[in-house]
Amino acid sequence: xxxxxNREGIKGMANPGRYGIERFAYWLMRITGLGLxxxxxxxxxxxxxxVNGKTAWENMLSMTQTTExxxxxxxxxxxxxxxxxxxxxxxxxxxxxxVGKPARPDYPYTPASQNNxxxxxxxxxxxxxxxxxxxxxxxxxxx
Amino acid sequence: xxxxxxxxxxxxxxxxxxxLVAVHVLFRVTMMNYEDSLAYENVLANYKYLPYAIxxxxxxxxxxxxxxxxxxxxxxxxxQGRSYEKAVTYGCIAGMAGLIAYGSRTIxxxxxxxx
Numbered sequence: 001x002x003x004x005x006n007r008e009g010i011k012g013m014a015n016p017g018r019y020g021i022e023r024f025a026y027w028l029m030r031i032t033g034l035g036l037x038x039x040x041x042x043x044x045x046x047x048x049x050x051v052n053g054k055t056a057w058e059n060m061l062s063m064t065q066t067t068e069x070x071x072x073x074x075x076x077x078x079x080x081x082x083x084x085x086x087x088x089x090x091x092x093x094x095x096x097x098x099v100g101k102p103a104r105p106d107y108p109y110t111p112a113s114q115n116n117x118x119x120x121x122x123x124x125x126x127x128x129x130x131x132x133x134x135x136x137x138x139x140x141x142x143x
Numbered sequence: 144x145x146x147x148x149x150x151x152x153x154x155x156x157x158x159x160x161x162x163l164v165a166v167h168v169l170f171r172v173t174m175m176n177y178e179d180s181l182a183y184e185n186v187l188a189n190y191k192y193l194p195y196a197i198x199x200x201x202x203x204x205x206x207x208x209x210x211x212x213x214x215x216x217x218x219x220x221x222x223q224g225r226s227y228e229k230a231v232t233y234g235c236i237a238g239m240a241g242l243i244a245y246g247s248r249t250i251x252x253x254x255x256x257x258x
Contacts, residue, residue, distance in 0.1 A: 037210040
């Protein structure tokens with residue numbers, strides 16, 4: 001087999017089905033991070049209109065306080081909550097918490113670090129993000 | 144700077160930003176209803192309240208450092224090389240400095256009433 005035939009590139013790397021929920025969390029962490037950075041830059045630009053007077057501020061609000069704007073903001077809330085909760089999990093993992101004790105590698109070589117606690121934390125992060133999005137929607141669209 | 148030190152800064156800025164952003168969001172939804180909190184007079188009053196303005200500046204610095212370092216980490220995971228890594232690092236530092244400067248200008252002007 002040629003070297004190139006087995007090369008899936010970024011598609012193979014992104015495939016969450018092959019490597020489980022940990023790989024899915026890895027990608028979600030990066031995608032939400034980039035999304036939040038883009039929103040942050042947009043938010044700095046949006047709020048800078050306050051120095052141009054009341055009319056400029058209200059013009060900017062009329063563009064962002066729309067149904068599409070609220071849907072975007074709901075997504076931002078979800079990204080923010082997932083990024084925070086999963087980030088705390090990653091920090092604890094890097095600090096050695098919840099990754100299991102070092103032991104002799106025996107068959108079937110199950111990695112201690114990829115245990116149920118971390119998997120549960122990833123699912124909890126996704127659940128928390130969904131709850132925060134629901135709360136955000138109730139505030140933005142009115143209860 | 145050592146990569147381990149950069150990661151400690153990355154985690155430190157993240158934890159501090161979580162607390163301050165929570166206060167920033169609570170200001171929008173607990174002081175009055177969300178729509179009213181975005182009224183021009185109320186937003187300007189927020190900027191003129193010194194502790195809040197200082198908090199906004201801190202959030203700006205913390206999130207800029209965290210965000211652009213995160214972007215640098217993602218870009219360095221995708222590709223490596225001496226000149227590429229230098230370009231990414233200096234590009235991210237420039238982006239971070241630019242964003243902090245632009246955001247600080249808004250905070251300073253609004254808090255001093257130059258509108």
